[in-house]
Amino acid sequence: MRPGLLLLLGLLVLSQGARAAAQDPRRDGILADYAAAARADDPAFAGFSAERGRAIYLGPHQANADFPACATCHTDDPRRTGQHAKTGRPIEPMAVSANPARFTDAAAVEKRFGRDCRSILGRVCTARDKGDVLTFLISQ
Amino acid sequence: MRGLLLIPLLAITWAMPAGAEGDVELGPVTHAATRKECGACHMAFQPGLLPAASWRQIMSGLARHFGEDASLEPAKAADIEQYLVGHAGQGDGAVLRITEQRWFLREHRHIATTIWARPDIKTRSNCAACHPAAERGVFEDD
Secondary structure (H helix, E strand, O other): OOHHHHHHHHHHHHHHHHHHHHOOHHHHHHHHHHHHHHHHHOOOOOOOOHHHHHHHHHOOOOOOOOOOOOHHHHOOOOOOOEEOOOOOOEEOOOOOOOOOOOOOOHHHHHHHHHHHHHHHHOOOOOHHHHHHHHHHHHHO | OHHHHHHHHHHHHHHOOOOOOOOEEOOOOOOHHHHHHHOOOOOOOOHHHOEHHHHHHHHOOHHHEOOEOOOOOHHHHHHHHHHHHHOOEOOOOOOOOHHHOHHHHHHOOOOOHHHHOOOOOOOOOOHHHOOOOHHHOEEOOO
């Protein structure tokens, strides 16, 4: 076999491995639960949107001048390490590609959405909002 | 007369978080849930840094925690409150911010505004910016 072809095959195997590492049945389960809830809220629900998720993530929103967006603490690039805007505490990256442990604990995901939606948006998030943001962060 | 002299002395001692002038050693936060939940957004402050009444008020208002929602499920909040109150220090129970307690202001009275404004400090509650061993509960004078 030609060395070039071998290299190509090797790269293909490696990239598949990296993709598999980012997949997690618990994360899929969390998304599936949000999808079911979004359908229950709105029978016309047609799937999550990374673009809508990005818009929520980047804001800016009007509810809280100290925290106008998720990006205020998590930075505009969710693959980067964030920093709490008030305390300076470092925050591990939100993007699954940079932090494969993200969104694997349903209770932790719900807790953070519960707090951060009220802090940033001044309201609770809908199941569609949560699924959109997760879809955006999984795509990054 | 001796008694009269004792009163201001005691007042000074009570106002300090650990009862010691100068170097203060509170030790690390030993309660896992407190370390994890409080430490997610800021240093998990040692319970000795606030009096019991301040901790009780903070834990009863987590939904509006200094401008942010820090809600916890009630059982977890109660567990953390028990640890904080059980190991609380001294101070003014009507003051919720550690950085506004009288002992804190006195200990930091010589820190210039220009130092507080340094970007790596960011906020007065960022103990570790100047006390590298703060997480372990060691706040040396320097």
